[in-house]
Amino acid sequence: MNFNHCESLYWVFTQLCNDKCDHCYNLSGPQGARISEEECMQIIDHLPDTIDRLILSGGEPLADKKLLYAILDRLHERYQGRTQIMLQTNGDLLNAEILDTLIEKGVSRFDIASIDRYHKHAGDRLMILADLFESRGVNGDDRAPLVEKETYLIKGHPLSWGYWGATEDMWLGGNWARGRAIEKNIWLKDPNHNFCKVLSGGIGFLTGKEGVPQEISIQLWRINPCCPGTFKAMGDARKEKVADVLERVSTSPIFQKINDGDPISMGESIGISKEFAQERVADLQNVCLWCDEFFKSYFDIETLTSRFDPQS
Numbered sequence: 001m002n003f004n005h006c007e008s009l010y011w012v013f014t015q016l017c018n019d020k021c022d023h024c025y026n027l028s029g030p031q032g033a034r035i036s037e038e039e040c041m042q043i044i045d046h047l048p049d050t051i052d053r054l055i056l057s058g059g060e061p062l063a064d065k066k067l068l069y070a071i072l073d074r075l076h077e078r079y080q081g082r083t084q085i086m087l088q089t090n091g092d093l094l095n096a097e098i099l100d101t102l103i104e105k106g107v108s109r110f111d112i113a114s115i116d117r118y119h120k121h122a123g124d125r126l127m128i129l130a131d132l133f134e135s136r137g138v139n140g141d142d143r144a145p146l147v148e149k150e151t152y153l154i155k156g157h158p159l160s161w162g163y164w165g166a167t168e169d170m171w172l173g174g175n176w177a178r179g180r181a182i183e184k185n186i187w188l189k190d191p192n193h194n195f196c197k198v199l200s201g202g203i204g205f206l207t208g209k210e211g212v213p214q215e216i217s218i219q220l221w222r223i224n225p226c227c228p229g230t231f232k233a234m235g236d237a238r239k240e241k242v243a244d245v246l247e248r249v250s251t252s253p254i255f256q257k258i259n260d261g262d263p264i265s266m267g268e269s270i271g272i273s274k275e276f277a278q279e280r281v282a283d284l285q286n287v288c289l290w291c292d293e294f295f296k297s298y299f300d301i302e303t304l305t306s307r308f309d310p311q312s
């Protein structure tokens, strides 16, 4: 595998946000965590040499606008327009002047991810945004999220926009057992739903899989196989190359199972049966909580060694 090529990379570069939604999985808000411009530049230096698409997200990227612009400038220097740059935004702070600047700085795809009841505006800015995009010739024909292997890239990177919101029927399947959704007790309690098996989950993070592109996530600096994020990160993008981190974990049968979207089987190579994992998921009511328990108690993600003692 050439880990210096990544099909899709999702980067939450800030958790600063003008909103503070109950379902927010990464605790973004007006007091959300941030990293410095210097750290962001280190991270960009450590990204793979080729990235088909890079999704910048938050938090609200436009709430940290100066940093966003600096990131876009450095990405342009490094990738020279070869990467499809996408912005995932709640759209609240977007206006004509900012849209012009974003287009000039290389953003070609805009995803408005706030059209739902959880967000402050609950979707009521949609028509204003539609008019704004139309006024700048941003195509609204591809409105569905670009989550399929067939459609994750729009050939030639023409300007386009789409929208969605946190609804039960979206591809993610409900609120993740993370962040404020846990605090507010609105995470999805369904042991039969496998978050790992859809894009944004761990599936295909090393190799891509039928139907989904290869995608990894960086939460501020934490390199994760998925957007919900593992209990500890696989690596620190400020300090090490993303390709080296992927290369390292790719040899582990545990991460190969995550790559299959199969966290129930991920302990088999260290003696933890599927039956035991299934029982734990049934108790915990969510597969990502089982994954947290696994990396907390049975497997050290930093040294890639087992902590499981079959005698205990």
Ligand code: SF4
Binding pocket: 017, 018, 019, 020, 021, 023, 024, 025, 028, 029, 058, 059, 060, 090, 114, 119
């Ligand atoms: S869900 Fe989005 S808009 Fe809401 S607080 Fe989180 S990052 Fe901000």
Ligand code: SF4
Binding pocket: 195, 196, 200, 201, 202, 225, 226, 227, 228, 229, 230, 231, 258, 263, 287, 288, 291, 292
């Ligand atoms: S099970 Fe683990 S690897 Fe899979 S999506 Fe959940 S947290 Fe990520």
